[in-house]
C-alpha cells in the first residue's frame with residue numbers, strides 16, 4: 330500500500346482538528362438521526378455505483394433496480410446482494426471508473442477458496458478510518474493521549490504513521506518472530522497494542538509482555554475469532570483492558586466492544602443487516618443469520634449489501650456506556666468454518682471454539698495450541714501442540730469422547746500431536762476449519 334503524500338497528511342491533521350468531536354459524539358446520537366444519516370450516505374453510494382461502475386450497473390439493470398427508486402429502507406432491501414465471488418471476478422469492476430486505481434490504496438482480503446478480493450480506497454476513506462480508530466482507542470483506553478503510541482501488529486502497514494505528529498502508530502508484520510516483537514515492544518513502549526489473539530497468546534507465553542510495556546493501557550484483538558473468557562484471562566495477565574474489534578477490508582469497521590464488552594456497530598463506518606443464509610430476506614432481531622454489510626466510507630469502490638460470510642445476530646440494546654443502537658448479539662464465526670453433521674445439522678465454528686476452550690484450556694490438559702478440522706462429514710481431526718505434561722493415554726480419549734458427546738456420535742474424532750499449527754499466508758491462526766462445503770439449497 331502506498332504512503333500518504335504530504336498533502337494527504339495535512340488533510341488528515343486538518344480533518345482530525347476540525348471534526349474529531351463530531352465523529353467522537355456520533356455513536357451517541359439518537360437512532361433516528363443516525364439512520365437518516367446512513368440512508369443519505371447509502372443513496373449517494375448507490376448513485377455512484379449505478380452511474381460510474383461496470384459491476385453494479387450491470388447487476389442493478391438485470392434486477393430492474395434504479396437508485397432513484399430507492400427512497401425508503403424497504404426499497405433498499407430490494408437492492409440485490411453482492412457476493413465475494415462476484416467482487417473477485419469483477420476485478421476493478423466495482424471501482425468508480427472516474428478514479429485511477431493506481432492512485433488509490435489497495436488492501437486485500439482472502440476469499441473462501443484462497444483467491445483475493447482487492448479493495449480500493451481513496452485518501453478520504455483512509456482519513457475517516459484514521460479518525461474513527463482514534464475514537465475507538467480512546468473509548469477502550471480513556472487515558473490514551475495525543476503523545477501516546479499505538480503498536481499495530483498486522484499484515485499491512487497504514488499509509489500514515491501519525492496524525493500531524495500526534496497519535497503515533499508503529500507497525501510490525503504478523504509474521505515477525507515473537508522474540509523480535511517483544512524486543513520491539515520493550516524499545517517503543519506502546520500504550521495500546523492491536524494484534525491477532527494468537528499473536529497475543531504467543532507474546533504472553535514466550536515473553537514478559539507486561540514487563541516490556543509497563544504503560545500498556547489497552548489491547549485490541551482483531552481478525553481472528555476469540556472468546557470473552559480468553560480475553561478476560563489476557564486482561565488479568567496484562568493488568569489492562571482487552572477488547573475485541575470486528576472489521577473487514579471490504580466493510581471497514583463493523584463493530585467493536587465498549588468497556589462493558591458490548592459489540593456496538595460502528596454506524597458511521599458500515600450499515601449492517603442480518604439476512605437468511607438461503608434467501609436475501611432480513612431476519613428478526615436476535616435470530617442467527619449472515620452478515621450483509623454496506624461500507625459507508627468508501628466512495629471510490631462502493632461495497633453495497635455485501636455478503637461476507639460471517640454468521641451473527643443483531644439486537645437493539647441500551648448499554649451502560651450510553652448507546653442504545655444495534656449490537657452484535659452473538660457472533661459465531663465464518664459460515665465456511667461451520668461443521669456439518671451427516672444429518673445436515675450445522676455446528677457453527679464459534680460453538681466448537683467454546684468447546685475447545687472449556688475442555689482443553691480450563692481443564693489444563695497441557696495443550697499450547699490446537700486446530701480442529703472437519704475433513705469429511707464423518708472425520709474430525711484435533712491437532713494439538715502440547716507441553717511435556719500432556720498425558721496422551723488419558724487426554725486423547727477424553728478429547729475425542731467429549732467432542733462426540735457435545736456435537737454428535739456420528740463424528741469419528743482423531744487426535745494428532747503436531748510440532749506446530751500452520752498459519753495462513755498472512756500469518757493468521759485458524760483454530761476451527763471445515764473442508765466440507767454445503768451448497769445453499771442444503772442449508
Ligand SMILES: [Zn+2]
Nearest residue numbers: 587591648650
Ligand atoms: Zn456499550
